[in-house]
Amino acid sequence: MITMDDIVREGHPSLEKPAAEVGLPISKEEKKLLEEMLQFLINSQDEETAKKYDLRAGVGLAAPQLGIEKRLIAIHFEDFNGKLYSYGLVNPKIISHSVEQSYLASGEGCLSVDRPIEGYVPRHARITVRATDADGNPIKLRLKGYPAIVFQHEIDHLNGIMFYDHINKENPFAIPENSVAID
Numbered sequence: 001m002i003t004m005d006d007i008v009r010e011g012h013p014s015l016e017k018p019a020a021e022v023g024l025p026i027s028k029e030e031k032k033l034l035e036e037m038l039q040f041l042i043n044s045q046d047e048e049t050a051k052k053y054d055l056r057a058g059v060g061l062a063a064p065q066l067g068i069e070k071r072l073i074a075i076h077f078e079d080f081n082g083k084l085y086s087y088g089l090v091n092p093k094i095i096s097h098s099v100e101q102s103y104l105a106s107g108e109g110c111l112s113v114d115r116p117i118e119g120y121v122p123r124h125a126r127i128t129v130r131a132t133d134a135d136g137n138p139i140k141l142r143l144k145g146y147p148a149i150v151f152q153h154e155i156d157h158l159n160g161i162m163f164y165d166h167i168n169k170e171n172p173f174a175i176p177e178n179s180v181a182i183d
């Protein structure tokens, strides 16, 4: 099982470079990795398991955070309306996005960053993501609100971008123009 020991931390080269496209169909090993990434997120959100294995709660995980430079991400969370988002995705790509921006009012964190970094992270308010799922099916997702933020955070990891790269250096709490706050 994946634990925090498998997650590389800021400064690791895998977090600072673009990851490679994954050839289709994905291999058995890549399919197993996606399943293990999803299981990590589920474990991290289960109080007993997280305590037992000292896991930090996570709603998303990208393969480069495991030192694996492949365009694979896992997402697992329920939105505020109780809708479950649970995906293992291959080569996810944002194919369109709104001009309007959004940001998490509480700021962002990262399983690969062991320190709090304050400030608003400007993101696209709405995105359309095209990807392939673990069974090789093409998938197209139209996302807004918190789900859109989670997917952008994870896709950033595939491009060597950390959440703090987006924060306004002069004024971390500057309200991004044309933006809506997500609570």
Ligand code: K2U
Residues within 6 Å of the ligand: 057, 058, 059, 060, 061, 062, 104, 107, 108, 109, 110, 111, 112, 149, 150, 153, 154, 157
């Ligand atoms: O990629 C990661 O490090 C996982 C992040 C993803 C994330 C951070 C901030 C905003 C959206 C997504 C972890 O999930 S950070 C911990 C966390 C846990 C529960 C809810 C929000 C953030």
Ligand code: NI
Residues within 6 Å of the ligand: 109, 110, 111, 112, 153, 157
């Ligand atoms: Ni992260």
